[in-house]
Amino acid sequence: LLKEGVIVRPMTPFGMESALRVTVGTPEENRRLVKALETVLGKAPA
Incomplete structure (x- = not known):
C-alpha cells in the first residue's frame, strides 16, 4: 500500500x-485508499 501512497x-x-x-480524512483520500486496496489485492475494475 505504501507504493500506492497509503x-x-x-x-x-x-x-x-x-x-x-x-486513517483517511477526506472523500478523496478514501477513494485513493479504496483504489489502492483494489490494486494491491488484484481486484481493480477493468
Whole structure:
C-alpha cells in the first residue's frame, strides 16, 4: 500500500497483533485508499 501512497501502521503496540491502522480524512483520500486496496489485492475494475 505504501507504493500506492497509503501509509499503514501496525497496532501491535496496543495489543492487537493482527490489526492495522489506516486513517483517511477526506472523500478523496478514501477513494485513493479504496483504489489502492483494489490494486494491491488484484481486484481493480477493468
